[in-house]
Amino acid sequence: MNDILEAIRSGGPIRLDRFMAIASARYYAGRDPFGRGGDFVTAPEISQAFGELMGLWAASVWEAMGAPEPVVFAELGPGRGTLMADALRAVARAAPRFRAALRLHLVETSPCLREAQGARLGEAVTAWHADIAELPPGPLILLANEFLDALPIRRFVREGDAWREIAVAEEGGRFRFVTIPAEPPEDIRTAGGGEVCEPARALARSLGARLARSGGVALFLDYGPAEATPCDSLQAVRGHARADPLETPGEADLTAHVDWRAFAAAARAAGAAVSGPEPQGVFLRRLGLPERTAILCRNAVPAAAALLQSAARRLMDADAMGILFKALALHHPSLQPLPGFPE
DSSP states (O other), rough: OHHHHHHHHHHHSHHHHHHHHHHHHHHTTTTOOOOOOOOOOOHHHHHHHHHHHHHHHHHHHOOOOOTTTEEEEEEEEEESSSSHHHHHHHHHHOHHHHHHHHEEEEEOOOOOHHHHHHHHGGGGEEESSGGGGGOOSSEEEEEEESOOEEEEEEEEEETTEEEEEEEEEEEEEEEEEEEOOOOHHHHHHHHSEEEOOHHHHHHHHHHHHHHHOEEEEEEEEEEEEEEOOOSSOOEEEETTTOOOTSSSTTTTTTOOOOOOHHHHHHHTTTTOOEEEEEEHHHHHHHHHHHHHHHHHHHHHHHHHHHOOOOOOHHOOOOOTTTTEEEEEEEEEEOOOOOOTSSS
């Protein structure tokens, strides 16, 4: 909070993306926000079957790539390492050739979460990185679950004949939203306003160019509308409940809807092909989540089986995560169709 106050008091209102970047860096630096004791729960924490299916999906894609050895297997924002632990367990059993060929690289900036990942994954981790630019060259299979929504956004609005941008000011020790003069990107002008996630667009361009050049695929699962430009989606979560984004920044998780259309367009412009976005529920059904859950239930006591079934419904059902969350893959143009996506 002091960093934000200093920035505002020294230079006036700060853009929303800068506010989010400072608050999120503080938030993730010294805590594990996942699970019942944290602020939110992600899909890998809901059901082990989610991570298992991601691992088997990656193994299938690897075969379609021609089974390169070695292959960079990476995750952006790996959390506690839960998804990757489940994925590696599944591929060790069902796809041992892929397990032997992969070199696991994790992109994580939080020292606290790196420690948790190391404790769970141990020597399976080849290296940690602060940015995707640090990943080694060569064929790539990358997973990113609920990564894009945490990237900072800018929001533009039209006031009369002028374009303005949402910023954060301070008054009497409290933060408040204000607007400042700004020039939005052309697609936002056309849409009449909305949100722009510049780091997501940059990521799509970078990955798109790499995948087109060196081969591979990057799978993203996150939430946001399939077609429309998000307009006012900033939210804060603390203790599994909605919170005021401007209250105690750095103590709550700040996120915004993913602009899938802009993300896909940036990747295509860089030379990659794009599959999706597909509703997460449809994607997971195609990968066999109901069947995998049924297998897990056979060896579980009734209470545990009920929890497994409930978790699967939460991931797939339309009134839970099944429609709001989407799956989208960036990939080399030769990799079509991908598992889970329509032909």
